[in-house]
Amino acid sequence: MKREMGCHLEIEVVDGCELELQVAVSGAYDSDQLREDLRCTLDGRPVEVREVRDPGGGRIHVLDPTPGRLVVDYAATVQGRARPSRGSEWERSLYLRPSRYAEADTFFGFAATEFAAVLEEHGDAPAQLLPRVAAWVGARLDYVPGTSKPTDGASDTLLAGAGVCRDYSHLTVALLRALGVPARFAAVYAPGCDPMDFHAVAEALVGDRWYVADATCLAPRSSLVRIATGRDAADAAFCDNHGGQIELLVSQVHAIVDGPLPGDDLDELVAIT
Incomplete structure:
Protein backbone atom coordinates (compact mmCIF):
# COMPACT_ATOMS: atom_id res chain seq x y z
CA MET A 1 0.00 0.00 0.00
CA LYS A 2 1.27 3.45 -0.93
CA ARG A 3 0.26 6.27 1.40
CA GLU A 4 0.95 10.00 1.12
CA MET A 5 0.60 12.38 4.04
CA GLY A 6 1.78 15.64 5.51
CA CYS A 7 0.87 18.91 7.14
CA HIS A 8 1.19 22.68 6.90
CA LEU A 9 1.41 24.66 10.14
CA GLU A 10 1.69 28.39 10.72
CA ILE A 11 2.62 29.43 14.23
CA GLU A 12 3.04 32.91 15.66
CA VAL A 13 5.97 32.80 18.06
CA VAL A 14 5.25 35.56 20.56
CA ASP A 15 8.26 34.90 22.80
CA GLY A 16 11.45 33.00 22.06
CA CYS A 17 11.05 29.39 23.18
CA GLU A 18 12.01 25.80 22.64
CA LEU A 19 9.40 24.23 20.38
CA GLU A 20 8.85 20.52 19.75
CA LEU A 21 7.09 19.09 16.71
CA GLN A 22 5.78 15.55 16.36
CA VAL A 23 4.53 15.53 12.78
CA ALA A 24 7.00 13.17 11.09
CA VAL A 25 6.26 9.52 10.40
CA SER A 26 7.73 7.30 13.10
CA GLY A 27 11.01 5.48 12.65
CA ALA A 28 9.29 2.13 12.10
CA TYR A 29 9.84 2.21 8.34
CA ASP A 30 12.98 1.18 6.48
CA SER A 31 14.81 3.86 4.50
CA ASP A 32 13.63 2.41 1.18
CA GLN A 33 9.98 2.62 2.33
CA LEU A 34 9.90 6.29 3.28
CA ARG A 35 10.48 9.50 1.34
CA GLU A 36 9.94 12.71 3.27
CA ASP A 37 10.70 16.41 3.45
CA LEU A 38 10.48 18.70 6.49
CA ARG A 39 10.93 22.43 6.04
CA CYS A 40 10.73 25.05 8.79
CA THR A 41 11.07 28.78 8.16
CA LEU A 42 10.79 31.80 10.44
CA ASP A 43 9.70 34.95 8.61
CA GLY A 44 10.86 33.27 5.41
CA ARG A 45 14.30 32.20 6.69
CA PRO A 46 15.26 28.53 7.32
CA VAL A 47 15.30 27.42 10.94
CA GLU A 48 17.72 24.84 12.31
CA VAL A 49 15.97 21.66 13.41
CA ARG A 50 17.39 18.81 15.45
CA GLU A 51 15.81 15.36 15.74
CA VAL A 52 15.32 13.40 18.96
CA ARG A 53 14.21 9.75 18.93
CA ASP A 54 12.01 8.38 21.70
CA PRO A 55 12.17 4.72 22.86
CA GLY A 56 8.95 3.92 21.01
CA GLY A 57 10.32 5.03 17.63
CA GLY A 58 8.75 8.48 17.56
CA ARG A 59 10.72 11.39 16.15
CA ILE A 60 10.63 14.76 17.90
CA HIS A 61 11.92 17.74 15.93
CA VAL A 62 13.18 20.51 18.21
CA LEU A 63 13.53 24.18 17.23
CA ASP A 64 14.55 27.33 19.11
CA PRO A 65 12.62 30.05 17.26
CA THR A 66 12.77 33.74 18.08
CA PRO A 67 9.57 35.85 17.78
CA GLY A 68 8.04 35.78 14.31
CA ARG A 69 5.88 33.70 11.95
CA LEU A 70 7.02 30.07 11.92
CA VAL A 71 5.90 27.97 8.93
CA VAL A 72 6.22 24.18 9.02
CA ASP A 73 5.73 22.04 5.92
CA TYR A 74 6.04 18.27 6.10
CA ALA A 75 5.35 15.76 3.33
CA ALA A 76 5.95 12.01 3.28
CA THR A 77 5.29 9.01 1.08
CA VAL A 78 5.22 5.55 2.68
CA GLN A 79 5.49 2.51 0.43
CA GLY A 80 4.54 -0.84 1.95
CA ARG A 81 4.08 -1.66 5.61
CA ALA A 82 6.22 -1.42 8.72
CA ARG A 83 6.98 -4.37 10.94
CA PRO A 84 4.21 -4.85 13.56
CA SER A 85 5.03 -3.29 16.91
CA ARG A 86 5.93 -5.81 19.63
CA GLY A 87 5.46 -5.14 23.33
CA SER A 88 8.14 -5.51 25.98
CA TYR A 189 -2.01 10.07 9.91
CA ALA A 190 -5.35 8.59 8.89
CA PRO A 191 -6.26 8.34 5.18
CA GLY A 192 -10.03 8.55 4.84
CA CYS A 193 -10.51 10.50 8.08
CA ASP A 194 -13.34 13.02 7.85
CA PRO A 195 -12.88 15.71 9.03
CA MET A 196 -9.20 15.42 8.00
CA ASP A 197 -6.80 16.26 10.81
CA ALA A 234 0.76 14.64 26.67
CA ASP A 235 3.36 12.34 25.07
CA ALA A 236 2.15 12.65 21.48
CA ALA A 237 1.10 16.26 20.87
CA PHE A 238 1.94 17.48 17.35
CA CYS A 239 3.25 20.77 18.78
CA ASP A 240 4.53 21.67 22.24
CA ASN A 241 6.49 24.64 23.52
CA HIS A 242 8.63 25.40 26.55
CA GLY A 243 9.55 28.80 27.92
CA GLY A 244 7.49 31.12 25.72
CA GLN A 245 4.08 31.86 24.24
CA ILE A 246 3.00 30.66 20.79
CA GLU A 247 -0.27 30.82 18.85
CA LEU A 248 -1.30 28.24 16.28
CA LEU A 249 -2.72 30.15 13.31
CA VAL A 250 -3.08 27.49 10.61
CA SER A 251 -3.17 23.69 10.78
CA GLN A 252 -3.76 21.70 7.60
CA VAL A 253 -3.32 17.94 7.32
CA HIS A 254 -3.60 15.58 4.36
CA ALA A 255 -3.43 11.78 4.15
CA ILE A 256 -4.41 9.58 1.20
CA VAL A 257 -3.87 6.08 -0.12
CA ASP A 258 -3.06 5.10 -3.68
CA GLY A 259 -6.30 3.50 -4.79
CA PRO A 260 -9.52 2.76 -2.88
CA LEU A 261 -9.56 2.80 0.90
CA PRO A 262 -9.45 -0.65 2.48
CA GLY A 263 -12.41 -2.07 4.36
CA ASP A 264 -12.36 -2.47 8.12
CA ASP A 265 -13.86 -5.43 10.01
CA LEU A 266 -14.06 -4.10 13.56
CA ASP A 267 -14.01 -7.62 15.04
CA GLU A 268 -10.57 -8.30 13.55
CA LEU A 269 -7.31 -7.49 15.33
CA VAL A 270 -5.42 -4.91 13.23
CA ALA A 271 -1.98 -3.45 13.89
CA ILE A 272 -0.66 -0.04 12.84
CA THR A 273 1.79 -0.83 10.07
Missing part, protein backbone atom coordinates in the same frame (compact mmCIF):
# COMPACT_ATOMS: atom_id res chain seq x y z
CA GLU A 89 7.77 -6.31 29.68
CA TRP A 90 8.67 -2.69 30.43
CA GLU A 91 5.85 -1.47 28.17
CA ARG A 92 3.43 -3.92 29.76
CA SER A 93 4.17 -2.35 33.13
CA LEU A 94 4.19 1.26 31.92
CA TYR A 95 0.93 1.08 30.02
CA LEU A 96 -1.04 -0.43 32.87
CA ARG A 97 -0.43 2.65 35.00
CA PRO A 98 -2.81 5.61 35.24
CA SER A 99 -1.65 8.72 33.41
CA ARG A 100 -2.56 12.40 33.20
CA TYR A 101 -5.41 12.07 30.68
CA ALA A 102 -6.16 8.34 31.04
CA GLU A 103 -6.76 8.10 34.77
CA ALA A 104 -7.47 4.37 34.87
CA ASP A 105 -7.48 4.21 38.67
CA THR A 106 -10.80 6.08 38.75
CA PHE A 107 -12.44 3.49 36.48
CA PHE A 108 -11.77 0.16 38.21
CA GLY A 109 -15.25 -0.42 39.65
CA PHE A 110 -17.05 1.20 36.74
CA ALA A 111 -15.23 -0.87 34.11
CA ALA A 112 -15.75 -4.12 36.01
CA THR A 113 -19.50 -3.41 36.15
CA GLU A 114 -19.93 -2.25 32.55
CA PHE A 115 -18.00 -5.20 31.10
CA ALA A 116 -19.08 -7.84 33.61
CA ALA A 117 -20.66 -10.04 30.93
CA VAL A 118 -17.51 -10.05 28.81
CA LEU A 119 -15.33 -10.76 31.85
CA GLU A 120 -17.60 -13.61 32.92
CA GLU A 121 -17.54 -15.22 29.47
CA HIS A 122 -13.96 -14.56 28.42
CA GLY A 123 -12.10 -13.52 31.57
CA ASP A 124 -9.68 -10.65 31.05
CA ALA A 125 -8.67 -11.80 27.54
CA PRO A 126 -7.36 -8.69 25.75
CA ALA A 127 -8.43 -9.97 22.32
CA GLN A 128 -12.05 -10.00 23.50
CA LEU A 129 -11.97 -6.81 25.53
CA LEU A 130 -10.32 -4.59 22.90
CA PRO A 131 -13.14 -4.53 20.31
CA ARG A 132 -15.85 -4.48 22.97
CA VAL A 133 -14.40 -1.53 24.84
CA ALA A 134 -13.93 0.38 21.58
CA ALA A 135 -17.53 -0.35 20.55
CA TRP A 136 -18.80 0.74 23.98
CA VAL A 137 -16.90 4.04 23.81
CA GLY A 138 -18.10 4.65 20.25
CA ALA A 139 -21.72 4.11 21.30
CA ARG A 140 -21.41 6.15 24.49
CA LEU A 141 -19.85 9.30 23.02
CA ASP A 142 -20.89 11.78 20.35
CA TYR A 143 -18.18 13.17 18.07
CA VAL A 144 -18.59 16.93 18.49
CA PRO A 145 -15.61 19.22 17.75
CA GLY A 146 -15.21 22.04 20.24
CA THR A 147 -16.93 20.31 23.16
CA SER A 148 -13.77 19.38 25.05
CA LYS A 149 -10.83 21.29 26.47
CA PRO A 150 -7.14 20.40 26.02
CA THR A 151 -7.00 19.63 29.76
CA ASP A 152 -9.92 17.15 29.75
CA GLY A 153 -9.18 13.59 30.79
CA ALA A 154 -11.13 10.36 30.36
CA SER A 155 -13.40 11.08 33.35
CA ASP A 156 -14.35 14.49 31.92
CA THR A 157 -15.11 12.88 28.57
CA LEU A 158 -17.33 10.21 30.09
CA LEU A 159 -19.31 12.83 32.00
CA ALA A 160 -19.62 15.11 28.97
CA GLY A 161 -20.67 12.29 26.65
CA ALA A 162 -18.90 13.94 23.73
CA GLY A 163 -15.50 14.84 22.39
CA VAL A 164 -13.07 14.32 19.52
CA CYS A 165 -10.63 11.54 18.64
CA ARG A 166 -8.26 12.49 21.45
CA ASP A 167 -11.08 12.10 23.99
CA TYR A 168 -12.33 8.82 22.51
CA SER A 169 -8.81 7.43 22.72
CA HIS A 170 -8.24 8.53 26.31
CA LEU A 171 -11.47 6.90 27.47
CA THR A 172 -10.67 3.69 25.57
CA VAL A 173 -7.17 3.56 27.06
CA ALA A 174 -8.39 4.26 30.60
CA LEU A 175 -11.06 1.55 30.46
CA LEU A 176 -8.68 -1.04 29.03
CA ARG A 177 -6.08 -0.33 31.72
CA ALA A 178 -8.78 -0.53 34.38
CA LEU A 179 -9.64 -3.99 33.03
CA GLY A 180 -6.01 -5.11 33.29
CA VAL A 181 -5.11 -4.68 29.61
CA PRO A 182 -1.97 -2.63 28.83
CA ALA A 183 -3.10 0.22 26.59
CA ARG A 184 -1.48 3.27 25.04
CA PHE A 185 -2.22 6.35 22.93
CA ALA A 186 -1.05 6.76 19.32
CA ALA A 187 -1.04 9.85 17.10
CA VAL A 188 -1.41 8.89 13.43
CA PHE A 198 -4.13 14.69 12.95
CA HIS A 199 -5.85 11.61 14.34
CA ALA A 200 -5.60 9.73 17.64
CA VAL A 201 -6.31 6.07 18.38
CA ALA A 202 -5.77 3.57 21.18
CA GLU A 203 -3.66 0.44 21.15
CA ALA A 204 -3.85 -2.62 23.41
CA LEU A 205 -1.27 -5.32 24.05
CA VAL A 206 -2.55 -8.73 22.98
CA GLY A 207 0.10 -11.35 23.64
CA ASP A 208 3.29 -9.56 22.61
CA ARG A 209 1.79 -7.38 19.88
CA TRP A 210 0.05 -4.03 19.85
CA TYR A 211 -3.33 -3.83 18.11
CA VAL A 212 -5.29 -0.70 17.38
CA ALA A 213 -8.78 0.38 18.43
CA ASP A 214 -10.44 3.46 16.96
CA ALA A 215 -13.72 4.11 18.73
CA THR A 216 -14.52 6.96 16.32
CA CYS A 217 -14.50 4.64 13.27
CA LEU A 218 -13.46 7.67 11.21
CA ALA A 219 -10.80 5.86 9.16
CA PRO A 220 -9.88 2.27 8.28
CA ARG A 221 -7.31 1.02 10.77
CA SER A 222 -5.14 -0.73 8.18
CA SER A 223 -4.46 2.60 6.44
CA LEU A 224 -3.07 4.36 9.54
CA VAL A 225 0.53 5.59 9.67
CA ARG A 226 2.09 6.07 13.10
CA ILE A 227 3.50 9.43 14.15
CA ALA A 228 4.01 9.13 17.92
CA THR A 229 3.12 6.82 20.79
CA GLY A 230 2.79 7.39 24.53
CA ARG A 231 0.79 7.17 27.72
CA ASP A 232 -1.71 9.78 26.49
CA ALA A 233 -1.85 12.99 24.45
